[in-house]
Amino acid sequence: EIVLTQSPATLSLSPGERATLSCRASQNVSDYLAWYQQKPAQAPRLLIYDASNRATGIPARFNGSGSGTDFTLTISSLEPEDFAVYYCQQRNHWPVTWTFGQGTKVEIK
Amino acid sequence: QVHLVQSGAEVKKPGASVTVSCKASGYTFTDSFIHWVRQAPGQGLEWVGRINPNSGGTYYGQKFQGRVTMTRDTSISTAYMELSRMRSDDTAVYYCATQQHNGDHFDDWGPGTLVTISS
Numbered sequence: 034e035i036v037l038t039q040s041p042a043t044l045s046l047s048p049g050e051r052a053t054l055s056c057r058a059s060q061n062v063s064d065y066l067a068w069y070q071q072k073p074a075q076a077p078r079l080l081i082y083d084a085s086n087r088a089t090g091i092p093a094r095f096n097g098s099g100s101g102t103d104f105t106l107t108i109s110s111l112e113p114e115d116f117a118v119y120y121c122q123q124r125n126h127w128p129v130t131w132t133f134g135q136g137t138k139v140e141i142k
Numbered sequence: 143q144v145h146l147v148q149s150g151a152e153v154k155k156p157g158a159s160v161t162v163s164c165k166a167s168g169y170t171f172t173d174s175f176i177h178w179v180r181q182a183p184g185q186g187l188e189w190v191g192r193i194n195p196n197s198g199g200t201y202y203g204q205k206f207q208g209r210v211t212m213t214r215d216t217s218i219s220t221a222y223m224e225l226s227r228m229r230s231d232d233t234a235v236y237y238c239a240t241q242q243h244n245g246d247h248f249d250d251w252g253p254g255t256l257v258t259i260s261s
Contacts, residue, residue: 067247076251124246
C-alpha cells in the first residue's frame with residue numbers, strides 16, 4: 034500500500050510570503066494526486082487534482098506540480114485566509130484504497 | 143451545485159453501533175461515488191470506505207473490514223454508513239464526500255457528523 038509523507042509538518046510564514054509544501058509517495062502514483070485545504074471546524078476543500086489542475090473556484094495563487102513520487106503545492110503569496118492545514122491524497126489500485134498524507138499546517142509567523 | 147447534508151451528532155457507548163446518513167442534492171445521485179472519511183480529534187484524515195450508489199458495490203478500508211457497512215437508498219438520494227462494535231478510538235468527525243467517475247479525488251464534502259464514544 035502506498036504511503037504519502039508530507040513535509041514540513043508545520044510551516045510558519047507571514048502574509049505575502051511564498052509557501053512550498055511537499056508530498057512524497059512511497060511508490061510511483063503517476064499524476065494521480067490531489068491536495069485539500071482544511072480550516073478549523075470545517076470540512077476539507079479540494080484545491081488541486083491530478084497533480085496540477087485547480088478545482089473550480091480555486092485562486093490562481095495555488096499551484097500544484099510533480100509526478101511519480103514527488104509533488105509540491107505552492108501558494109505564491111499567502112493571503113490571511115490561506116492559513117490552514119493542507120493534505121495530499123492518492124488512490125491505491127490494489128488493494129483499492131484511498132490514502133491521505135498526515136498534513137502540513139501553514140501558520141502565521 | 144452539489145449539496146451534502148449529514149445527520150446530527152451522536153453519542154454512543156462502547157460496543158454500540160452508529161449509522162450516519164448523507165443526503166445528496168444538486169446532481170444525479172447515481173452519477174458519483176460516495177466516500178466516507180473520518181477525522182479523530184486533532185488528527186488527520188482517514189479513509190473509511192466507498193459505495194457506488196448505482197450498483198451498491200463497496201470498498202472498505204482494511205482497518206474497518208467486518209465492522210463497517212455502507213448502503214444507499216436511491217429513491218431519496220441518501221447514503222448510509224454503519225459502524226458497529228464501536229470503541230473509544232472511533233470518536234471522530236465522519237465526513238461523506240463525492241468522487242466523480244473520471245477522477246480519483248473527492249470533489250465535494252459534507253459538513254461532517256461528530257460521533258462520540260463514551261461510557
